[in-house]
Amino acid sequence: MTTLEDPTRTVIGEGVDRVDAPLKTTGAAHYPNDYTYPGMVHAALVGSTIAAGRIRSIDASEAQRAPGVLTVITHLTAPQLERGPMTLLGPSPPAPMQDDRILHYGQHIAVVVADSPEQARHAASLVNVEYEPAEALLDIEDPRAEILENPWGLDSERGDVSAGFAQADVVVDERYTTPDNTNNPLGLFTSIASWHGDSVTVHDSTQWPHNVRTSIAQIFRIPESGVRVLAPFVGGGFGAGLRVWCHTILTAMAAREVKRPVKLVLTRPQMFTSVGHRPNSVQHIKIGATSSGDLTAIEHRAISSVAMEDDDYEPVAAGSAVAYECPNLLTHDRQARLNIPCPGSMRAPAEGQGNFALESAIDEVAHALGMDPLELRLRNYAEQHPVLGLPWSSKALRECYTLGAERFGWSRRTPAIGSMRDGDWLVGYGLAGVSYPFYQVPCQARASLRRDGSAYVTSAATDIGTGTYTVMTQLAAECLGLDLNRVRFDLGDSDMPYSPQAGGSGLTGALANAVHMACGNLVREFLDIVRDDDASPLRGAAAEEVTASGGRLHRTDAPDQGEAYTDILNRHGLEELSADGRSTPPDPQKIGMATAGAFGAKFVEVRIDPQLGLLRVARVVSAIDGGRILNEKTASSQITGGTVGGISQAMFEETATDAGTGRIANATFGDYLMPVNADIPDMEVIFCGGPDRATTVGTKGVGEVGLVGMAAAIGNAIHHATGRRLRSLPFTIDQLLL
Amino acid sequence: MKHVDTPTRPGEATSEIPDVEVTLNVNGDPYRMRLDSRVTLLDALRDHLGLTGAKKGCDQGACGACTVLVDGKRIVSCLALAAQYDGREITTLEGLTDDGEPHPLQKAFARHDAFQCGYCTPGQIMSAVSLQAEGRAGTDADICEFMSGNICRCGAYPNIRAAIRDVVSEANDASV
Numbered sequence: 053m054t055t056l057e058d059p060t061r062t063v064i065g066e067g068v069d070r071v072d073a074p075l076k077t078t079g080a081a082h083y084p085n086d087y088t089y090p091g092m093v094h095a096a097l098v099g100s101t102i103a104a105g106r107i108r109s110i111d112a113s114e115a116q117r118a119p120g121v122l123t124v125i126t127h128l129t130a131p132q133l134e135r136g137p138m139t140l141l142g143p144s145p146p147a148p149m150q151d152d153r154i155l156h157y158g159q160h161i162a163v164v165v166a167d168s169p170e171q172a173r174h175a176a177s178l179v180n181v182e183y184e185p186a187e188a189l190l191d192i193e194d195p196r197a198e199i200l201e202n203p204w205g206l207d208s209e210r211g212d213v214s215a216g217f218a219q220a221d222v223v224v225d226e227r228y229t230t231p232d233n234t235n236n237p238l239g240l241f242t243s244i245a246s247w248h249g250d251s252v253t254v255h256d257s258t259q260w261p262h263n264v265r266t267s268i269a270q271i272f273r274i275p276e277s278g279v280r281v282l283a284p285f286v287g288g289g290f291g292a293g294l295r296v297w298c299h300t301i302l303t304a305m306a307a308r309e310v311k312r313p314v315k316l317v318l319t320r321p322q323m324f325t326s327v328g329h330r331p332n333s334v335q336h337i338k339i340g341a342t343s344s345g346d347l348t349a350i351e352h353r354a355i356s357s358v359a360m361e362d363d364d365y366e367p368v369a370a371g372s373a374v375a376y377e378c379p380n381l382l383t384h385d386r387q388a389r390l391n392i393p394c395p396g397s398m399r400a401p402a403e404g405q406g407n408f409a410l411e412s413a414i415d416e417v418a419h420a421l422g423m424d425p426l427e428l429r430l431r432n433y434a435e436q437h438p439v440l441g442l443p444w445s446s447k448a449l450r451e452c453y454t455l456g457a458e459r460f461g462w463s464r465r466t467p468a469i470g471s472m473r474d475g476d477w478l479v480g481y482g483l484a485g486v487s488y489p490f491y492q493v494p495c496q497a498r499a500s501l502r503r504d505g506s507a508y509v510t511s512a513a514t515d516i517g518t519g520t521y522t523v524m525t526q527l528a529a530e531c532l533g534l535d536l537n538r539v540r541f542d543l544g545d546s547d548m549p550y551s552p553q554a555g556g557s558g559l560t561g562a563l564a565n566a567v568h569m570a571c572g573n574l575v576r577e578f579l580d581i582v583r584d585d586d587a588s589p590l591r592g593a594a595a596e597e598v599t600a601s602g603g604r605l606h607r608t609d610a611p612d613q614g615e616a617y618t619d620i621l622n623r624h625g626l627e628e629l630s631a632d633g634r635s636t637p638p639d640p641q642k643i644g645m646a647t648a649g650a651f652g653a654k655f656v657e658v659r660i661d662p663q664l665g666l667l668r669v670a671r672v673v674s675a676i677d678g679g680r681i682l683n684e685k686t687a688s689s690q691i692t693g694g695t696v697g698g699i700s701q702a703m704f705e706e707t708a709t710d711a712g713t714g715r716i717a718n719a720t721f722g723d724y725l726m727p728v729n730a731d732i733p734d735m736e737v738i739f740c741g742g743p744d745r746a747t748t749v750g751t752k753g754v755g756e757v758g759l760v761g762m763a764a765a766i767g768n769a770i771h772h773a774t775g776r777r778l779r780s781l782p783f784t785i786d787q788l789l790l
Numbered sequence: 791m792k793h794v795d796t797p798t799r800p801g802e803a804t805s806e807i808p809d810v811e812v813t814l815n816v817n818g819d820p821y822r823m824r825l826d827s828r829v830t831l832l833d834a835l836r837d838h839l840g841l842t843g844a845k846k847g848c849d850q851g852a853c854g855a856c857t858v859l860v861d862g863k864r865i866v867s868c869l870a871l872a873a874q875y876d877g878r879e880i881t882t883l884e885g886l887t888d889d890g891e892p893h894p895l896q897k898a899f900a901r902h903d904a905f906q907c908g909y910c911t912p913g914q915i916m917s918a919v920s921l922q923a924e925g926r927a928g929t930d931a932d933i934c935e936f937m938s939g940n941i942c943r944c945g946a947y948p949n950i951r952a953a954i955r956d957v958v959s960e961a962n963d964a965s966v
Contacts, residue, residue, distance in 0.1 A: 069900050069901060069903070070900065070903065072908070073899070073900035074892075074900065075908075076905055076908030076911050077892065077896040077897075077899050077900050077905075077908075077911060077915065078843070078883065078884070078886075078887060078892065078896060079841075079842065079843025079844075079882070079883040079884050079912050080843075081908050082842065083842075083845070083909060085846065086836070086842035088837070088840070119806060119807075168826060169833070169837070170807075170826050170828040170829060170833075171826075174828075236943060237907070237909075237943055238845075238847040238853060238855055238907070238909045238910050238941065238942070238943045238944075239845070239847070239907065239909045240846055240847065240848075240849075285907075285908065286907065287845070287847075287907050287908075287909030288906075288907040288909060288943050288944055289907075290943070317846070319849060320847075320848040320849060320850060516906075516907055517905075517906030517907030517908065517944045518906070519906075685903050686903060688903075689903045689906055689944075689946060689949065690906075692945060692946070692948060692949070693906055693944045693945035693946060694945070695945065696944075696945025696947065697945060720848070720850055720852065721847075721848040721850060721852035721853050721941065722850060722852045726941060726943065727945075727947075728938035728939075728940075728941060728947075729933075729934050729935075729937040729938045729940070729942075729947045729950065729951065730934040730935050730937075730938045731938075732945070732947040732948065733948075734948045734951070735948055
């Protein structure tokens with residue numbers, strides 16, 4: 053069959069326009085809150101206004117009497133619910149509204165259902181709550197907070213760090229901090245639930261329809277086959293859609309009670325307290341190096357905040373263990389339980405925070421040594437996976453550094469602080485390296501070929517803007533030898549074959565390998581049909597001897613010996629043939645290689661007005677090893693978008709929690725800063741390396757790597773321009789006034 | 791004239807809030823509606839007329855996803871009460887195609903990959919249409935500045951600018 057290395061291939065890698073572009077540019081792509089059902093009613097949530105304590109009384113009578121109201125559900129009237137299942141990403145959030153305890157500000161304490169959204173919102177304001185407040189733990193360094201040590205068992209230790217520091221000529225030992233950030237996908241998270249008997253259809257802003265299906269089934273004690281979850285389009289996620297949050301459960305609960313379809317759209321302020329956020333961190337990092345620039349020891353200790361009774365996977369320091377060849381190393385992660393809404397994954401979780409400290413501190417070491425920071429990184433390059441001791445399945449980080457430096461013009465950098473100027477502007481160059489972790493989990497897909505010669509390929513994945521629709525259409529077209537417009541790839545429906553979450557930069561790899569196998573198995577199905585068919589030029593051919601091209605299969609060594617899919621189907625009276633495929637992540641020990649995620653080198657030029665403290669990012673070059681690139685255009689967009697997220701983390705975002713009450717003080721788009729068009733320069737993306745060796749298709753996820761490294765690269769550039777080392781995100785004007 | 795009524799349950803007063811009668815001229819068609827007076831222009835379009843192109847991203851006038859044209863000028867429709875727009879000419883993304891042929895900006899957004907999740911795209915395109923009419927698409931600096939009311943959380947800003955530049959230069963070429 054067609055291999056991906058076929059030189060005649062035309063579809064893979066090419067920057068074709070998104071196949072869903074006509075829908076998205078005309079308003080015809082339907083997101084969860086674009087759906088409506090006959091008889092649908094609307095829910096609104098009441099959130100706690102304290103962060104810790106108990107509900108002394110909750111009076112819903114006035115709300116219940118308000119026009120249009122069908123029901124008001126509180127913990128006093130809510131049915132008893134089980135907690136959702138353990139998932140690939142850890143436990144589900146605790147079931148909502150099960151008792152009178154308040155664990156964080158904004159906790160859902162009542163749900164109001166009314167005929168119209170206006171009526172529901174108004175009635176929600178009439179629910180009268182009296183609290184018995186308790187003192188809330190809100191500070192990550194509060195000594196009273198319960199501490200979880202090494203929560204994921206990912207702490208690392210190799211060599212002897214004390215001995216390593218003793219050998220060092222230079223030791224940098226600093227404290228870095230990062231704030232809470234809120235994912236804030238533009239699409240307000242929406243759930244619609246419509247019950248019919250013991251079955252339910254759910255529209256949800258999710259990155260993982262199967263997880264919603266499993267959770268709803270378990271929580272409401274109904275069979276999974278009775279739950280259908282739809283998410284053909286999602287207005288962004290950035291991690292917020294990885295879990296089945298309480299509002300989705302409450303929507304299903306309310307719909308079951310009122311026996312009508314119910315729609316719930318979170319408000320923007322509720323998006324700050326209901327669907328996760330990047331937790332703040334305090335990091336202590338210590339790096340030792342010899343005067344010639346050999347790293348002798350790295351010690352990285354981090355603490356993140358987490359909710360009182362929920363969990364979040366956030367190993368901030370762990371990533372430092374694989375970034376450099378360094379004989380003596382220790383990483384240690386901790387979490388502090390606080391009265392906060394539960395954190396969750398936000399684009400490049402943990403890596404986004406940990407890399408800021410590591411790559412800034414590496415720059416500090418370079419400065420202390422008087423060495424070019426690029427040279428220091430190349431000198432301590434990890435040729436092998438430092439923990440597993442295995443060769444990487446692919447690693448073109450060196451190429452990223454060298455090609456990125458060339459494109460950026462790194463050699464023009466004069467090392468002395470403040471030595472580069474442009475008129476009144478101080479100019480700084482900074483860089484950072486990125487080693488993104490590998491993540492992949494099993495995935496399935498199904499491919500069908502119809503009697504008209506068109507193909508239909510499905511998997512219950514989501515396309516949260518990543519380009520999944522497009523790259524899987526390309527891949528299937530390539531594997532089946534069809535034109536792009538003869539292939540439809542569909543996703544976002546839990547009745548389709550199982551797909552894992554769009555998360556961890558792992559979906560494209562898992563899904564591509566499943567689609568590849570499904571298409572290969574489909575070709576085998578065709579060959580099976582004609583195995584003993586005297587009328588077929590393919591009679592008795594094995595899959596390995598056949599190429600798919602131009603809507604037909606032919607013997608690879610004799611292109612004229614072949615026939616069209618449609619001929620085979622017609623002759624055998626078949627309407628269609630289908631085949632399944634599945635992928636499983638490779639095991640490093642079995643393949644003798646450390647499975648590699650993406651790598652990257654980020655080069656940044658900043659401009660600083662020293663009188664006004666203005667900071668502008670003028671140029672960015674991102675050099676990325678993303679393995680095989682399935683679509684140059686959408687992959688570049690992923691890197692560009694990630695880079696914007698990184699600029700945002702570096703210079704804009706900070707979720708402010710009021711120290712007294714636990715209230716989010718800036719939970720609006722007017723107050724929570726994010727970059728707008730004028731904040732973002734044109735940027736360059738170059739891809740380095742080639743297909744990864746660990747899987748058939750050889751992609752490496754590119755959804756998150758683009759964000760990582762930006763905060764450090766910008767901070768390093770600020771230091772180059774001003775001599776100020778900023779160790780606390782975000783970099784704001786007050787830190788820059790000189 | 792099309793009539794659209796707010797759903798009410800039989801035998802029940804709709805609200806203490808008085809309903810309002812309003813005629814919205816949307817994409818060239820008049821729609822006579824009786825609405826709860828609290829209904830925003832955005833919700834009237836989306837929930838009552840089924841025109842879901844305009845999106846709700848913040849409901850606070852800060853993200854631009856709900857941008858529509860009123861008498862040719864862009865507004866954030868989430869901060870507008872429907873009742874205030876009686877008789878006005880409203881254009882949404884759905885009204886941009888000409889006999890099924892996409893507007894040049896719709897095609898340019900596709901060509902330049904000027905979106906990812908696509909949720910902000912209707913607002914971005916409507917703002918970009920308006921930008922041309924306002925004469926603010928002449929320079930990169932203008933495009934940056936006057937497209938800054940439309941947030942794209944996926945970070946497609948450089949591609950959004952490229953799409954707008956492309957259409958502006960095509961228009962300039964055509965007029966030479």
